Amino acid sequence: MASNRHGSRRRMYVRMVAGSLIRRASRLIIAVLAIAIGATILSGLVTIYYDIPEQLGREFRSYGANLIVLPRGEAKITRETLGRLRELVGASKVVGMAPYRYQTVKINEQPYIIAGTDLHEAELNSPFWYVEGSWGDSADVSSVMVGHEIAQTLGLKLGDSFMVQGVKYGQHAEASRQDLSAEENQKRDMARQNFHATLAVRGIVSTGGAEEGFIFADADMLDGLIGDTFRADVIECSIVADAGELSDLSARIEHEIPELMPRAVRRLTQSQDIVLGKLQALVLLVTAVVLIITMISVYTTMTAMVAERRREIALKKALGAENRLVMGELLGEGVMLGLIGGALGVFLGFEFALRVSLNVFGRGINFQPALIPLTIATFIIITVAASIIPVRRVMDIHPAIVLKGE
Amino acid sequence: MFWRMITKTLIRQRGKMLMIAFTVVLGVSLSTAMMNVMLGVGDKVNRELKVYGANITVRHKDAALMSDLYGLEGQGVSDKFLREDDVLKLKSIFWGFNILDFAPMLDGRAGLNGSEVSVVGTWPEKHTTLPTGEELHTGLKALRTWWEISGEWLSENDDESVMMGHLLASQNNLHVGDKITLTAGTQSAAFTVKGIYNDGGSSDSKILMTLPAAQKLLGLPGRVSTIEVSALTTPDNDLARKAAQDPHSLSPDEYETWYCTAYVSAICHQIQEVIEDGVAKPVRQVAESEGTILNKTTLLMVLITVLSSIGSALAISNLITASVIERSQELGLLKALGAHNWQIVLLVLAEVMITGIAGGIAGYFMGIGFAQVIGQTVFGSYIEIARMVILIVAVILFLVTLAGSVPAIRYLTALKPTEVLHGK
Numbered sequence: 001m002a003s004n005r006h007g008s009r010r011r012m013y014v015r016m017v018a019g020s021l022i023r024r025a026s027r028l029i030i031a032v033l034a035i036a037i038g039a040t041i042l043s044g045l046v047t048i049y050y051d052i053p054e055q056l057g058r059e060f061r062s063y064g065a066n067l068i069v070l071p072r073g074e075a076k077i078t079r080e081t082l083g084r085l086r087e088l089v090g091a092s093k094v095v096g097m098a099p100y101r102y103q104t105v106k107i108n109e110q111p112y113i114i115a116g117t118d119l120h121e122a123e124l125n126s127p128f129w130y131v132e133g134s135w136g137d138s139a140d141v142s143s144v145m146v147g148h149e150i151a152q153t154l155g156l157k158l159g160d161s162f163m164v165q166g167v168k169y170g171q172h173a174e175a176s177r178q179d180l181s182a183e184e185n186q187k188r189d190m191a192r193q194n195f196h197a198t199l200a201v202r203g204i205v206s207t208g209g210a211e212e213g214f215i216f217a218d219a220d221m222l223d224g225l226i227g228d229t230f231r232a233d234v235i236e237c238s239i240v241a242d243a244g245e246l247s248d249l250s251a252r253i254e255h256e257i258p259e260l261m262p263r264a265v266r267r268l269t270q271s272q273d274i275v276l277g278k279l280q281a282l283v284l285l286v287t288a289v290v291l292i293i294t295m296i297s298v299y300t301t302m303t304a305m306v307a308e309r310r311r312e313i314a315l316k317k318a319l320g321a322e323n324r325l326v327m328g329e330l331l332g333e334g335v336m337l338g339l340i341g342g343a344l345g346v347f348l349g350f351e352f353a354l355r356v357s358l359n360v361f362g363r364g365i366n367f368q369p370a371l372i373p374l375t376i377a378t379f380i381i382i383t384v385a386a387s388i389i390p391v392r393r394v395m396d397i398h399p400a401i402v403l404k405g406e
Numbered sequence: 407m408f409w410r411m412i413t414k415t416l417i418r419q420r421g422k423m424l425m426i427a428f429t430v431v432l433g434v435s436l437s438t439a440m441m442n443v444m445l446g447v448g449d450k451v452n453r454e455l456k457v458y459g460a461n462i463t464v465r466h467k468d469a470a471l472m473s474d475l476y477g478l479e480g481q482g483v484s485d486k487f488l489r490e491d492d493v494l495k496l497k498s499i500f501w502g503f504n505i506l507d508f509a510p511m512l513d514g515r516a517g518l519n520g521s522e523v524s525v526v527g528t529w530p531e532k533h534t535t536l537p538t539g540e541e542l543h544t545g546l547k548a549l550r551t552w553w554e555i556s557g558e559w560l561s562e563n564d565d566e567s568v569m570m571g572h573l574l575a576s577q578n579n580l581h582v583g584d585k586i587t588l589t590a591g592t593q594s595a596a597f598t599v600k601g602i603y604n605d606g607g608s609s610d611s612k613i614l615m616t617l618p619a620a621q622k623l624l625g626l627p628g629r630v631s632t633i634e635v636s637a638l639t640t641p642d643n644d645l646a647r648k649a650a651q652d653p654h655s656l657s658p659d660e661y662e663t664w665y666c667t668a669y670v671s672a673i674c675h676q677i678q679e680v681i682e683d684g685v686a687k688p689v690r691q692v693a694e695s696e697g698t699i700l701n702k703t704t705l706l707m708v709l710i711t712v713l714s715s716i717g718s719a720l721a722i723s724n725l726i727t728a729s730v731i732e733r734s735q736e737l738g739l740l741k742a743l744g745a746h747n748w749q750i751v752l753l754v755l756a757e758v759m760i761t762g763i764a765g766g767i768a769g770y771f772m773g774i775g776f777a778q779v780i781g782q783t784v785f786g787s788y789i790e791i792a793r794m795v796i797l798i799v800a801v802i803l804f805l806v807t808l809a810g811s812v813p814a815i816r817y818l819t820a821l822k823p824t825e826v827l828h829g830k
Contacts, residue, residue: 027728030724030727030728033720033724034721034724034725037717037720037721037724038717038721040717041713041714041717044713045710045713048706048710056699056702056703059698059699059702060695060699062694062695062698062699063458063691063692063695064691064695126691127694127695127698128690128691128693128694128695129690130690130694206690207689207690207691208463208687208688208689208690208691208693209689209690209691263606264606265606265607266552266553266554266604266605266606266607267458267459267552267605267606267607268458269552269606270457270551270552271457271458271459271551271552274454274457274551275451275454275455275457275699278451278454278784278785279451279703281783281784282443282447282780282784282785283706283710285779285780285783285784286440286443286707286710286780289436289439289776289780290436290440290710290714290717293432293433293435293436293714293718294436294714294717294718294721296432297429297432297433297718297721297722297725298721300425300428300429300432300725301429301721301724301725301728303425352713355709356706356709356710356713359705359709360702360705360706360709361702
């Protein structure tokens with residue numbers, strides 16, 4: 001009987017301690033959760049904000065080439081120069097870099113222009129082209145893309161073939177002579193100084209611009225046809241850079257590769273700076289508003305949780321605890337909560353920023369290591385401030401008043 | 407009794423209730439601001455993207471693009487023109503309100519110091535009143551925001567002045583204020599160079615003058631070769647792409663949806679209906695890219711909005727949980743006095759809901775304020791207030807308060823009065 005009562009008392013004690021711990025634990029969880037939410041929003045938004053110019057800048061490349069590089073004087077651009085240019089700009093900044101060689105050819109005795117290019121790079125450069133059929137590639141060089149305008153004039157459809165004729169590089173065309181029959185004239189056209197080839201239509205290009213009047217073919221195929229090595233009339237570059245960076249780059253190109261003459265496309269660079277500036281300001285302001293509100297809300301949650309401990313603190317003081325001791329305890333708790341919640345939030349925030357970036361831009365995002373100490377420090381400050389400020393008032397009051405009053 | 411208890415709690419616990427209300431205010435204002443910005447951002451960014459210039463060009467159906475390629479423009483090659491009288495009809499189409507700016511262009515060639523140069527006649531600015539009474543202010547100036555000008559822009563009726571591309575000006579060693587004589591056929595006229603522009607494109611070797619001056623010089627009264635149009639459009643989807651191929655392939659329902667949506671192809675279609683012999687084509691470089699940027703920006707804002715809304719929802723529900731658990735002693739006493747679980751739950755819920763509603767209303771108006779601050783700072787214009795935000799925020803707030811109360815309620819129902827009153 002006695003042992004029974006003894007057992008029930010011990011059970012009661014264990015239950016009380018456990019209950020108090022559990023009640024305390026649920027509060028701690030709430031506090032850590034509040035801080036972690038705040039830290040997630042802080043680190044997530046700041047990460048996104050830092051990456052926005054780069055990421056959106058790449059999206060603006062869908063407007064096409066923003067730097068046109070022309071040869072200086074009469075010379076043409078060789079493949080070696082193109083390689084040097086690519087190296088100078090740096091691979092990470094280049095979205096597309098397509099050399100173009102323009103060649104006049106005859107189709108049905110009418111003049112047309114073939115643009116020889118690196119079709120893959122041209123596709124990267126000009127994502128806004130609407131191509132019915134498919135883009136050409138270097139695997140099947142005899143099928144080419146024609147502009148919508150040409151396709152209409154010549155009545156070409158996908159899969160159709162057409163014959164092009166022209167004069168080889170460095171040769172001169174001879175005028176048709178009237179004393180020869182049409183057949184003989186045609187034979188002369190087919191002779192050594194001339195070339196002819198049958199090309200198939202694999203794509204029809206619509207842009208609403210001048211491109212609709214060109215035929216687009218692989219540069220090497222065109223070079224082979226006209227019997228010449230690679231010489232480009234112009235290089236269209238799509239580069240991730242704002243107007244300032246582009247003009248620096250232009251100056252560097254002119255300095256290091258004097259045979260080239262870079263020209264920034266003002267319409268694109270100026271407009272991009274305006275729009276991108278607005279978008280960045282938008283994200284900055286949104287980030288600021290979200291952060292301020294989040295901080296305040298974390299602060300209030302913490303304050304609410306600490307306020308209830310006024311009685312406990314007053315009791316401690318009544319039992320003889322020094323102000324410094326009580327403050328130290330609260331400080332330690334605040335630091336611990338800020339540390340745990342902040343650390344949790346940094347990684348959740350990065351995970352969030354990564355998801356956003358993958359969803360919106362289809363690219364990963366750079367982790368900002370500086371955010372780890374920044375986030376943790378911010379939230380330690382917030383928790384400590386939230387713990388100490390409401391309790392401070394208690395310190396100056398007589399414990400009896402707090403303990404007596406409700 | 408019930409309401410008296412609630413009123414008492416609200417007054418007695420006003421510190422804590424104010425805290426909850428304050429957090430609700432913050433959370434709701436954040437969500438309201440973000441949702442309004444998110445819903446308005448498409449329109450704002452769309453307008454910003456107009457700095458890229460025209461996204462539609464209109465030309466005569468028989469005037470081929472080919473002439474551009476060989477530099478053979480002018481009489482004899484493309485002798486098909488649109489009528490100047492038709493230009494203002496652009497504002498009369500179904501989506502006329504979406505047409506922000508437009509300018510007719512008349513291209514031709516004229517002799518300058520013995521060499522041939524391209525001249526373009528246009529409306530540098532145009533101020534007029536439409537038959538509908540609407541005031542119209544447009545012109546090329548709005549379509550060439552990227553031009554770097556030395557000197558001045560041409561004004562509306564400045565028929566004796568021209569603007570020159572900077573390449574052409576430096577070739578001919580001409581400066582602002584110089585006088586030039588242009589000849590075309592038998593016509594000849596003297597002009598003053600009022601401004602020199604840097605376009606960074608092919609326009610840099612052209613001469614720009616007012617439309618009447620060009621029409622007189624080229625002997626083409628009342629004619630224009632192209633019209634550049636800048637319109638607010640909706641990004642293309644599958645329907646728009648299908649329609650762009652051939653509007654007749656659509657079913658009547660689809661056709662109506664397409665016609666009544668501001669797709670660039672629908673606007674082109676409507677322009678063709680009012681411009682005699684005109685063919686309107688989207689400039690894909692501008693039209694397509696606009697869509698890309700718009701979609702990305704909107705998606706970004708949606709995700710940021712979702713994040714901040716989740717964040718504030720969690721913060722609110724967290725605080726509610728915390729504050730209810732704090733009051734366990736008081737609620738334990740109620741239980742000890744014989745209150746049923748449901749009565750206590752109802753009491754807590756009613757308190758929290760009243761606080762939440764009060765905070766929500768204050769927060770909504772604060773949020774609208776935030777949205778306007780963002781709109782004014784970034785875009786310099788007000789963001790339209792979307793009514794549906796009220797509903798969305800109200801539903802979210804209701805669910806959040808409920809969700810925040812759930813752990814507290816579960817805790818309360820499990821509460822043993824003796825333990826609570828004894829412990830602590």
